[in-house]
Structure formats: structure tokens, C-alpha cells
Amino acid sequence: MVQSELTVHDIIEKIATFTNDPVPQITRLVYQESWTQAQDYLLGLAQKLGMDVAIDEMGNGILTIKGTKEGAVTLGSHIDSVVNAGKYDGVYGVAAAIVSVKELVEQYGQPTYDLQVLIFSEEEGSRFPMNFSGSLNVIDALPDIKQLQDREGFSFIEEREKALAPLKAKFPIGKAQMPISFAEIHIEQGPVLEIKQKQIGLVTGIVAQKKFTVTINGEANHAGTTPMSMRKDAFKHAIQLITYLENVAQQIGEPFVYTVGEIQLSPNVVNVIPGKAVFSIDVRHINAEVLDDFEEKLQAYVAKQETMIIVERWLNEPSEKMDEGFLSLLEEICHDKNSSYEKMASGAGHDTQVMNLVTKTALLFVPSRNGISHSPYEYTTAEDLERGKEILKEFIYRLAY
Ligand SMILES: [Zn+2]
Structure with missing residues (x-):
């Protein structure tokens, strides 16, 4: 060489x-x-x-x-x-x-x-x-x-x-x-x-990071016989929460980043209303307080819902x-x-x-x-x-x- x-x-x-x-x-x-x-x-x-x-x-x-x-x-x-x-x-x-x-x-x-x-x-x-x-x-x-x-x-x-x-x-x-x-x-x-x-x-x-797992419990039921008004569709609640948080993220603005990268539905079957939705949240910002504010908004939303939503934060890393x-x-x-x-x-x-x-x-x-x-x-x-x-x-x- x-x-x-x-x-x-x-x-x-x-x-x-x-x-x-x-x-x-x-x-x-x-x-x-x-x-x-x-x-x-x-x-x-x-x-x-x-x-x-x-x-x-x-x-x-x-x-x-x-x-x-x-x-x-x-x-x-x-x-x-x-x-x-x-x-x-x-x-x-x-x-x-x-x-x-x-x-x-x-x-x-x-x-x-x-x-x-x-x-x-x-x-x-x-x-x-x-x-x-x-x-x-x-x-x-x-x-x-x-x-x-x-x-x-x-x-x-x-x-x-x-x-x-x-x-x-x-x-x-x-x-x-x-x-x-x-x-x-x-x-x-x-x-x-x-x-x-x-x-x-x-x-x-x-950046500081927080990661959450959110579990929404609804009720699995027949997709054909259960009227819309009588459903407890876990996926629909998940979509509403994910969209609400997207709006929160837009309000905070860049360089804040918010990602839902993983979602699991059960039973995940074409003709059954989802009884359970589990998804991930990953948020990052150089100021940890911005992430604290985000988490407060998430918790406040969850507290107002009748549906059972469990938020588990499993990572909280400072910047x-x-x-x-x-x-x-x-x-x-x-x-x-x-x-x-x-x-x-x-x-x-x-x-x-x-x-x-x-x-x-x-x-x-x-x-x-x-x-x-x-x-x-x-x-x-x-x-x-x-x-x-x-x-x-x-x-x-x-x-x-
Ligand atoms: Zn590397």
C-alpha cells in the first residue's frame, strides 16, 4: 500500500x-x-x-x-x-x-x-x-x-x-x-x-426525542350488521387522534417532527370492525419543552374521550x-x-x-x-x-x- x-x-x-x-x-x-x-x-x-x-x-x-x-x-x-x-x-x-x-x-x-x-x-x-x-x-x-x-x-x-x-x-x-x-x-x-x-x-x-405507544380499545363486530351509530371502531378513533396530532404538529411548525410509523389493527380482517388499534408516535425537537407541550395536548385529548385510550411513553431523551x-x-x-x-x-x-x-x-x-x-x-x-x-x-x- x-x-x-x-x-x-x-x-x-x-x-x-x-x-x-x-x-x-x-x-x-x-x-x-x-x-x-x-x-x-x-x-x-x-x-x-x-x-x-x-x-x-x-x-x-x-x-x-x-x-x-x-x-x-x-x-x-x-x-x-x-x-x-x-x-x-x-x-x-x-x-x-x-x-x-x-x-x-x-x-x-x-x-x-x-x-x-x-x-x-x-x-x-x-x-x-x-x-x-x-x-x-x-x-x-x-x-x-x-x-x-x-x-x-x-x-x-x-x-x-x-x-x-x-x-x-x-x-x-x-x-x-x-x-x-x-x-x-x-x-x-x-x-x-x-x-x-x-x-x-x-x-x-x-434533538430531544419522545416515543409513545398508543392503544385504542373499541369493539370488534360484524361489518355488515352493526349500524354506524352503534360501532366502537378503534381504527376510526385512531385516525381522528392521528389527524388531531398532525394539526398540532403543523401549529408547532418546523423543525418539529412528528411521525406515526407503525400501526396494527386487530383482528385486521376485511369484514370485521377493528376492535383494537395500536400505533407508535415519534416526536423530536431541539427544545425538550416543545415535546412536553405536545405530550400535554395528547394527554388532554385522550382525557376528553369516552373510548379507552392508553398512552405509554417509553422513550424520553433530553437534547x-x-x-x-x-x-x-x-x-x-x-x-x-x-x-x-x-x-x-x-x-x-x-x-x-x-x-x-x-x-x-x-x-x-x-x-x-x-x-x-x-x-x-x-x-x-x-x-x-x-x-x-x-x-x-x-x-x-x-x-x-
Ligand atoms: Zn451513524
Whole structure:
């Protein structure tokens, strides 16, 4: 390998070959064989580039260039994917981090602070019912995983040990240093940068989220013999509530988002009035109070109904604000490099929100063509990938040297 010519694009293309499905479909769930191959490749690459390499007990990759002082300026992202994903989600941030560190050391030599790249084992929650197990382990906040199983009943711990065995045979076991700062670059996964024709997204914060399951109990009955006035049609009540909330969402306005993505009717039969409707609600906004207001309106509506409606909120995640000093520094760097930028909130969750619990963070976006992500059609131009890496690299340079 001609190491001086290593590009972000090359690494992304290589990692894309580690998939359960034929390229360009990427499926690389945590602890599957394709996942082990990807982590093995990246750790081997980092070793060749002269970095100290280790894995922790979750399979997070820890790449280090020693500085002259204590403290680790940290950057990274994740290598797991959703089912039928694209090449860029997560992997771009890992590739950009590795190339940035390699180029910084080539250009400026030993840093003042350690440069620490974290290749998070898992972020998507697409195999086991848990998100962020990689970054949560780094900040010592991993919940109990003993009972965790995937849909096929495979145990998290057993699958992890199987997947890590070949890596443990080749690479030392280590533990990530608690960072003094954390930066992540990611594809936007939305259309804003493309529509506004901006090159870089500077993320001000990651949105707060609430998720609900709503159950409406009516009465299943004959579709032919039950007069309209005597029905207890659970689906009709669901439609009314969903439409009412759509109006609430319109009143709140953008950037608030409201989604009913899942609905089940029972008995779900052509000639039976639905006796039960169960549906999901997903709402997000950078200000958690906006979500509280939405929830109040939902509860007030439900309280006025005669029909039995049960609202269960099962997720209530606060927003995370990225560091303002880092944002100003990134704006300055974008100016210096003649890159146009947009300050924006992230509507999707990222490892940065976990790292934000223990350190100051920065999150950068590059454009996603047509705003598409979690799909084989996910695409970012090589030029945009390179520009993002340059901004990240300069940012890390200013912190670590
Ligand atoms: Zn991601």
C-alpha cells in the first residue's frame, strides 16, 4: 500500500466489502462475521500507519498517537450498520478520523496531547435492542447486558465473545482514555445541506426525542350488521387522534417532527370492525419543552374521550448541546478554508450525544445526496468527503498541537 495516498474514499470502499449482502447493499450488524472483518481490517491498517492499537471488552477499536502531555483529544464514529444500509453512515467518521490523524502526524509530528481515534463497536441498535453500547462502555455507563438477546435468541455476551476471539488473538486488550474533547464527522442523513447548497453542517445540538405507544380499545363486530351509530371502531378513533396530532404538529411548525410509523389493527380482517388499534408516535425537537407541550395536548385529548385510550411513553431523551466554543472555532475554520456552512440541529442520534455526557463535543455533517440514508442509495461525493475531513483535521490540529 502506498500509505501517503490513503484517502477517506478508499477506506469507505474497502469497508463496504465487509457486508452480509451483495454490494452496494450493506448489512453489517454488530458481532457478525462482516463486523469482525471490518474491525480487523481497520485495526491492521492503523497498526501499519504507526498507531498504538487495542480493543476493549466491547470490541471498540482504540487507536492512539502519544502526545507529550496527559489528555486525549478524541475523535471517531461507528462501524455497525442497519439492515440494507449504505456505505457512509458511521464509516465515514471512522475513515476521516484515521486519515486526519495520519496526515497530522506526517505534517506536524508528535502532538501535544494524545490523538485517540475510537472505532465504536455499535451505535445503530439494529441487532440487539440497545443503542450506543460501544460509546456507553467508553464512558463507563453501559447498562446491564446479561439478558440481552437478538431477535433470533442469540445472546449478546456469547455473540460478542465469538466475534472478539479472533481480534483478541491479534490485538492487545485496552481501555479508552476518558477524552478531554470529542469530535465526530458524519453524513447529514437529511436534505438540508443539499437544498441550501452548503458544504458543511455545524451541529448545534442533537434533538430531544419522545416515543409513545398508543392503544385504542373499541369493539370488534360484524361489518355488515352493526349500524354506524352503534360501532366502537378503534381504527376510526385512531385516525381522528392521528389527524388531531398532525394539526398540532403543523401549529408547532418546523423543525418539529412528528411521525406515526407503525400501526396494527386487530383482528385486521376485511369484514370485521377493528376492535383494537395500536400505533407508535415519534416526536423530536431541539427544545425538550416543545415535546412536553405536545405530550400535554395528547394527554388532554385522550382525557376528553369516552373510548379507552392508553398512552405509554417509553422513550424520553433530553437534547444534547454541542460546545459553543468549539462551534465558534469550527466557524472560523470554515471561513479560513472558504467552505460554506450551515448551523443546524441533528434530528438523528449519534455517538457524540453519549460522549457529550463526559466531555466537550463537536459534530460535523457533510451533504447526503437527495438526503437519503439507511439505504444503498446513500451517497456523498468524494470531494465533500475530502472537504469534511480537512475541516475535522484542522479542528483536531488546533486542539491537540
Ligand atoms: Zn451513524
